[in-house]
Amino acid sequence: MILLKNVELYTPRPLGLKDVLVAGEQIVAIQERIDPGTLLPEVQVIQGQGRWLLPGFIDTHLHLTGGGGEGGPHTRTPEIMLSDLTMAGVTTVVGCLGTDGFTRTMGNLLAKAQALTHEGITAFAWTGSYQVPPRTLMDSIEEDLLYLAPVIGVGEIALADHRSSQPSLEALKKLTASARVGGMLSGKAGVVNIHLGDTPGGLEMLQQVARDAAIPLSQFLPTHQNRSEQVFEEALTYGKSGGWMDFTTSTVPQFLEAGEVAAHEALAKALDAGIPIERLSFSSDAQGSLPAFDHQGNLTGLAVGKASSLLQSVQDAVTAAGVSFPTAxxxxxxxxxxxxKLAGKGRIGVGMAADLVLVEPGSLLVDTVIARGQVMVAEGKPVKRGTFED
Structure with missing residues (x-):
């Protein structure tokens, strides 16, 4: 049992000063005051005076097994480590494969998701990669969703990108229909995670699928919608029509100088456009390569995405773009x-998952991270590391 005392609670809605009691993997009590003397003697008490308690962060698009490879095998990025996530306050992840769905496989991705779950966080996966038809582990999307517990949807399917498999509208309709049926049968979201490239038109293709197949836009989670000013303007139209918007937080100065819209700015502009926060999210693209290409399509540079960019973008949204903290x-x-449809995640409440992040007000420096009822970070340092971390 863990008792967090005198914390300023954001559920994400602000609730003021509270005590929060964790037992096993769940939150079991939230009260004005909980006396540790009434609890079992082995309860761990964490004093939270002057700190904010937040739900554990969710990263829906990152490369658990590494990504990249666009510049040859030596440019494949490494696997993510447990402390890369926990030190960033991330307690739930959804891993994906990207351009390289060949040397990085679904079996590899699922094994990594299981490893991270064993180490203490919660890890899910998208089935497939950039390519259409997707390279699933079993014979179909529906079977992956039904029989593979970590799989919650399909992706990241690449559209409007020179690295895409250039799927036809009909192929995309069939893939989306399979994801929808697989989701219905398995009780999962069955969402299709879309990688958007620099070329306009990808979001219009999703709207066409929705119109032709009578499938709601909630079936899609297109990411990288802040990739460029042109893509972002198309994204605003998409968001106003009812679509979900996801902004990538990992970036490099070269991308911003070339016209990428910073994630925090994209969030503020989308809110100003009347798109509700319930359809706006951030994801990090952690361990994915951040490749730069010249006009001839040649690779000119490579960096690696970071999970820590999630919280940094929340802070930037507040301090630089005027978004309220609970909203961001x-x-x-x-x-x-x-x-x-991540049950028990993303909120603080009785009966919810014991995924919690204690931060310093203003700076949002991570002090303590609890994932599934275990302390993973204490006093800003990892107390539990992955199996092969130093």
């Missing part, structure tokens, strides 16, 4: 949890 916090907690 929803982009990495309650919004992705609701859209992807």
């Amino acid at each position: 916090l929803q982009a990495i907690t309650s919004t992705p949890a609701s859209h992807l």
